[in-house]
Amino acid sequence: MTVSAADSIDPGVPLVTPDGRPLKLALAQATRRARIRAFALVVPLLLFVLVTFAFPIGQMLYLSIHNPVFSDHMPRLTAYLTEHPDVQVPGEEGFAALALDLADAKKNRTAGRIGTRVNYERPGSNSLFKSSARKAAKFKGPPYKEKLLEIRSDWGEPHLWNVMRRASAQHTLDFYAAALDLTHDENGDLSQVSPERRIYVRLFWRTLFLSAVIAFLCLLLGYPVAHLLATLPLRYSNLLMILVLLPFWTSLLVRTTSWIALMQSQGVINDILVTLGIVGDDGRVQMMYNQFGTIIAMTHILLPFMILPLYSVMKTIPPSYVRAARSLGATPLTAFIKVYFPQTTPGIGAGILLVFILAIGYYITPALVGGSSGQLISNQIAFHMQKSLNWSLAAALGAILLFMVILLYWVYDRLVGVDKMKLG
Amino acid sequence: MKTTTMLASAAIVASLSATAFTVNAGEITVMSWGGAYTKSQVEAYYKPWMAATGHKLKSVDAPNPAAPIKAQVTAKNVSIDVADVEYSDAVRYCDEGLLETIDAKQLPAAPDGTSAEDDFIEGALTDCAVANIVWSTIFAYDASKISGAKPTTMADFFDTKKFPGKRGLRKGAKANLEMALMADGVPAGEVYKVLGTSDGVKRAFAKMAQIKSDIVWWEAGAQAPQLLADGEVLMTTAYNGRIFNAAVDENKPFVIVWDGQILDFDLYVIPKGAPNKELALEFIKYATDTQRLADQAKYIAYGPARKSSAPLIGLFMDGKTKMGPHMPTAPANMKNALVNNFEFWADRDSELNERFNAWITAN
Numbered sequence: 001m002t003v004s005a006a007d008s009i010d011p012g013v014p015l016v017t018p019d020g021r022p023l024k025l026a027l028a029q030a031t032r033r034a035r036i037r038a039f040a041l042v043v044p045l046l047l048f049v050l051v052t053f054a055f056p057i058g059q060m061l062y063l064s065i066h067n068p069v070f071s072d073h074m075p076r077l078t079a080y081l082t083e084h085p086d087v088q089v090p091g092e093e094g095f096a097a098l099a100l101d102l103a104d105a106k107k108n109r110t111a112g113r114i115g116t117r118v119n120y121e122r123p124g125s126n127s128l129f130k131s132s133a134r135k136a137a138k139f140k141g142p143p144y145k146e147k148l149l150e151i152r153s154d155w156g157e158p159h160l161w162n163v164m165r166r167a168s169a170q171h172t173l174d175f176y177a178a179a180l181d182l183t184h185d186e187n188g189d190l191s192q193v194s195p196e197r198r199i200y201v202r203l204f205w206r207t208l209f210l211s212a213v214i215a216f217l218c219l220l221l222g223y224p225v226a227h228l229l230a231t232l233p234l235r236y237s238n239l240l241m242i243l244v245l246l247p248f249w250t251s252l253l254v255r256t257t258s259w260i261a262l263m264q265s266q267g268v269i270n271d272i273l274v275t276l277g278i279v280g281d282d283g284r285v286q287m288m289y290n291q292f293g294t295i296i297a298m299t300h301i302l303l304p305f306m307i308l309p310l311y312s313v314m315k316t317i318p319p320s321y322v323r324a325a326r327s328l329g330a331t332p333l334t335a336f337i338k339v340y341f342p343q344t345t346p347g348i349g350a351g352i353l354l355v356f357i358l359a360i361g362y363y364i365t366p367a368l369v370g371g372s373s374g375q376l377i378s379n380q381i382a383f384h385m386q387k388s389l390n391w392s393l394a395a396a397l398g399a400i401l402l403f404m405v406i407l408l409y410w411v412y413d414r415l416v417g418v419d420k421m422k423l424g
Numbered sequence: 425m426k427t428t429t430m431l432a433s434a435a436i437v438a439s440l441s442a443t444a445f446t447v448n449a450g451e452i453t454v455m456s457w458g459g460a461y462t463k464s465q466v467e468a469y470y471k472p473w474m475a476a477t478g479h480k481l482k483s484v485d486a487p488n489p490a491a492p493i494k495a496q497v498t499a500k501n502v503s504i505d506v507a508d509v510e511y512s513d514a515v516r517y518c519d520e521g522l523l524e525t526i527d528a529k530q531l532p533a534a535p536d537g538t539s540a541e542d543d544f545i546e547g548a549l550t551d552c553a554v555a556n557i558v559w560s561t562i563f564a565y566d567a568s569k570i571s572g573a574k575p576t577t578m579a580d581f582f583d584t585k586k587f588p589g590k591r592g593l594r595k596g597a598k599a600n601l602e603m604a605l606m607a608d609g610v611p612a613g614e615v616y617k618v619l620g621t622s623d624g625v626k627r628a629f630a631k632m633a634q635i636k637s638d639i640v641w642w643e644a645g646a647q648a649p650q651l652l653a654d655g656e657v658l659m660t661t662a663y664n665g666r667i668f669n670a671a672v673d674e675n676k677p678f679v680i681v682w683d684g685q686i687l688d689f690d691l692y693v694i695p696k697g698a699p700n701k702e703l704a705l706e707f708i709k710y711a712t713d714t715q716r717l718a719d720q721a722k723y724i725a726y727g728p729a730r731k732s733s734a735p736l737i738g739l740f741m742d743g744k745t746k747m748g749p750h751m752p753t754a755p756a757n758m759k760n761a762l763v764n765n766f767e768f769w770a771d772r773d774s775e776l777n778e779r780f781n782a783w784i785t786a787n
Contacts, residue, residue, distance in 0.1 A: 109518070112520040113519070113520040113521065116520065123774070123775035126516075126771045127771045130770075197775075197782050198782060199778065199785055206785075266654055289641070371640065372641060372785055373785070375784075383781065387491070387777075388773070388774055
């Protein structure tokens with residue numbers, strides 16, 4: 001019967017609804033209405049994410065390649081430099097553009113802004129621009145080159161002109177170079193900065209390394225706890241769950257400072273060690289303000305992010321599997337390795353990824369307990385956001401960090417598969 | 425019945441006048457550094473100003489008010505009317521066009537008629553800023569932890585053989601490099617000349633390297649006295665007012681060493697595009713007059729920026745401590761003092777801080 005029904009459908013004639021409309025069209029219409037309704041429900045969240053997340057981040061990332069300070073406030077010189085791409089130290093024409101722009105900068109009080117921009121690459125430029133602008137405002141006329149060189153001979157320096165030429169470009173990759181400890185040398189070639197100023201590459205590596213260590217420690221500590229939570233009778237596991245969640249709900253700052261109170265050299269742990277006579281009063285162990293402090297505090301703070309996905313996965317594993325394995329003669333270890341552990345990998349993957357990515361961007365904990373050897377790249381980003389106010393460099397560092405996270409996610413997807421991840 | 429009507433009409437009149445009052449009264453937002461310092465400003469400036477003018481004042485704090493100013497002015501969304509900033513930031517932001525200019529001629533003269541321009545200490549007035557206090561970075565120790573000879577010079581601070589123990593220093597190049605050079609024997613007057621050379625920078629870092637493994641870094645002003653109180657460090661650099669308040673107000677056995685102190689101003693500025701510019705200026709005029717600056721010394725050990733305020737300085741709020749000798753500007757404290765060179769730091773800030781950050785994060 002079914003075969004003959006299928007045969008009776010002629011592929012050339014479209015199916016129609018009772019009122020004569022093609023079925024395909026009617027179905028599309030009906031689902032479209034449902035889709036629009038569903039979309040309307042998502043719109044508030046979508047707008048929220050766009051306005052408060054995607055847009056500011058996009059703007060911030062744009063800052064890392066876009067810095068129009070110089071071209072906005074030195075229009076004549078920028079035009080001159082664009083017209084004469086090969087000139088190193090220009091003649092009177094270039095200096096005239098410079099002098100007139102400086103005079104305007106004095107009038108508009110922007111000399112400091114331009115100086116700060118050039119100062120990123122050539123220390124000492126800030127005062128050069130400010131003092132020269134003050135004097136240039138009083139110039140009656142040419143010869144500008146002679147007059148400016150008289151104020152400061154620095155204006156005749158090819159290196160300064162190279163820096164100004166690069167700064168005059170609105171779009172630049174120089175901040176990415178700086179974020180990778182690279183700079184343009186006297187000849188304009190890209191080279192590493194002097195060894196005592198190299199910092200960012202090392203911090204990126206350190207951030208990756210410490211995040212990996214923390215993720216691993218979280219797994220080591222969180223796995224048994226999650227297993228216990230998943231297998232205990234409900235009334236015990238609920239209590240245990242509260243113990244896991246309580247710190248999760250406590251302010252990050254409070255948890256970090258409690259670690260300081262515990263582990264500082266005059267803190268509780270050291271006091272106990274001294275009382276027990278394990279260490280002398282002058283031999284107190286330094287556990288805070290170094291890498292060790294960062295690892296301990298961050299492991300504790302991120303632990304719930306490992307336990308919760310593990311727990312949710314373990315909860316779904318029927319205990320009968322392990323029992324079956326045991327009854328078929330497997331030792332407890334074999335049953336665990338062959339039967340239980342493979343089923344928890346989605347939780348492990350989710351936990352590791354979650355902890356690792358959170359750790360990479362951690363800022364407040366290393367700032368408080370990290371001393372100097374426990375500082376991460378995020379602390380340098382904060383430094384450039386809040387103190388040096390070099391936002392373009394901060395944006396470049398942030399973009400590299402974002403890129404690293406995306407790359408790791410991609411690697412994870414290729415190796416393990418994101419569809420195998422289970423967050424809860 | 426009659427009394428009720430009278431009461432009602434009285435209430436209406438009262439509410440009307442209250443409305444009239446609020447229409448005239450404005451509100452400004454003042455941003456400062458928090459802790460004991462903001463408290464001293466609340467007592468000496470904010471409360472009297474509100475009482476005298478009927479205006480309202482909202483006090484907000486930031487670890488360094490300079491950072492939110494730049495963010496707000498750049499985003500053209502300014503909510504702060506007056507901010508209390510450091511010298512180098514005041515000058516730098518003024519040059520960057522982020523601040524309103526303040527004409528010093530508008531400021532009130534001293535009681536004896538000396539014009540404001542002559543009354544303020546040299547350098548205390550800039551195109552965009554009016555100084556209120558002179559503060560200083562000093563180092564202090566806990567007297568109860570050091571038996572025998574006490575540290576007296578900057579060199580002692582950097583000498584962990586003579587005084588074994590941890591040292592607290594502010595995380596940043598500024599002040600530390602100067603102190604390292606002074607500890608290495610450079611007289612205060614030549615510090616910036618030496619630091620201007622690459623050999624001088626190397627020398628300063630080398631001096632700090634001698635104690636690197638013993639340094640605990642602090643960032644917020646309140647952390648320094650805390651580290652000292654917790655016994656985490658034996659000595660620490662700090663802002664003198666914070667140590668004074670811990671010592672006198674909280675009875676901590678802290679002693680300030682004035683040798684090699686680095687003086688700096690804190691100044692009031694108006695961010696460009698502040699919502700209540702005129703009122704902000706009125707506030708600054710009021711807060712930086714002779715009496716108000718002298719009053720502030722009652723609550724914290726920072727020196728007034730006006731010469732005419734000095735004779736008016738009396739007792740601390742406890743009613744028994746004479747404030748004069750605790751001022752950074754007291755002659756006995758000025759024997760080997762350095763005034764922070766803002767031009768030097770405007771030029772070398774990014775370079776030296778980069779090097780400093782690289783130095784401290786290196787293992």
